[in-house]
Amino acid sequence: MNINVIHSFDLSLDEMKAIQQSLRQQIQITPYPGQPKDVAGVDLAYFPDDRRAVAVIVIMDYATQQIKETVYHIDEVVQEYVPGFLAFRELPLFLKAWEKLHYEPDLVFFDGNGMLHPERVGLATHASFFIGKPTIGIAKTHFIGEYPEPQKTQGSVEWIKDQGDVVGAVLRTQDGVKPIYVSVGNYIDLPSVLRLTQHFVGKESRIPEIVRQADLLTKQLRKQALAEEA
């Protein structure tokens, strides 16, 4: 099965699930030694009409956390949101923005899950097969799996298990705040995911800085686009 069928408009749930099951067999979990040079953060924001969205990619220097490049793409959204199939809704827009990049990031953070997914092929995992880069999934709310409640202090971590597999981790990024849910996208392992994610957790935000910057820009560009149309 060709993964490029993702560009089709009318895949059935069974067809999408078949694609995920095919991709699952090709996941490669491996440590990510050392530090990446450039990392990317990806996020989307939807317009009020619910027909369009803006996809944003922010490139940041890993060591200094300085933003080196930002690209975006505004277009029609062709797939409705169905839990478990977010990739089919968001990847088309993301890929168009990806083509506009001048930098080639070594690692990419997505707003959503990686293997923390019923078929182990969430947004971050699915995307990795198109871009061929290590990916990480960062979700703000629980999706699947069971886990013990992490301690209330910053840095507390617990594994998330689903059907006997460790599929991700819950991470308390600040004292007393709701935790985030992190998982392997592809071409990386969970310990590396936690290490690289915590590098972007500052003092102020609950969300890793690389993802937060993409999120902020996404809403800023939507506001700008709406203003220009008025």
Add this chain to the structure above:
DNA sequence: GCGACAG
């Protein structure tokens, strides 16, 4: 059958 359900 009922509830849950990334963004």
Add this chain to the structure above:
DNA sequence: ATCTTGTCGC
């Protein structure tokens, strides 16, 4: 995700 102000709490 998005619609939205004030307000409870540290």
